Amino acid sequence: MKAYVFPGQGSQFVGMGKDLYDNNPLAKELFDKADEVLGFKITDIMFSGTDEQLKETKVTQPAVFLHSVISALCLGEEFKPAMTAGHSLGEFSALVAAGALSFEDGLKLVAARANAMQKACEKNPGTMAAIIALPDDTVENICKEVSDEGKTVVPAKYNCPGQLVISGTTEGIEEACEKLKAAGAKRALPLRVGGAFHSPLMQPAKDELQKAIEATEIHEPKCPVYQNVDAKPHTDPSEIKANLIAQLTHSVLWTKSVQNMIADGASEFVECGPGRALQGMIGRIDRSVSAHGIQ
16 A cells, blocks of 8 residues: 655745645645745745745745655656645645645645744744664653753654654753763764754644644545544544644654554655655665655
């Protein structure tokens, strides 16, 4: 069975989507519509802007979403997912591709999410770090230790075995990184991100986005969507909504999602969107399945 997966923030690059725009009438129509919906020419930044412009959260998130969704929709009849999933921001792309959200509603929510996260980052500054080659429970215990001292640090993204991203206050992350290195982590790598995503510091963004999600119509998708907060397949619109609301302050259970998709019959994973990050993670989760980009 074929599963389609959609990446999150971090996979963007200048020039993304330009081939699609130049060669596919549907892509051109959707990109032009996106400029209109967003109220600024995101296509100019995507196709020929600077890395700095593209790194701004309010640009990055819609840009990655657009590239991912449009590349899936341009497959036309070929796009027949047995299941979909998205990593963090990619969950919105996965829901649009599966028909649970309209293209326009998905884009509006992603823009609202990016703006809400930007504000939350300014209100509650924080950061994230990738922890390499330590068992999950060791990372979880050290996060708890540091949090018990009054500094917020939580496991934020379970990417694949031996790669867990933690999120929290700057002091909390610094202290956790020291302790994790002492506990045997091969690396504890601070990430260049705007804030502490998927942690309690995102609560103001969650509150703001919740209103927008509640006001948006979600339909039953044409295939199950495996969601980040519980790694389970969902087709019920009210469940999808609740999980989407919970996502901003909750860990991304990517390893578990992929394992559950494989247990439910996925043997081939197609990554839609910029970069190859998810293909790398899937390869480290289970070598028996194939993972590739759109061919």
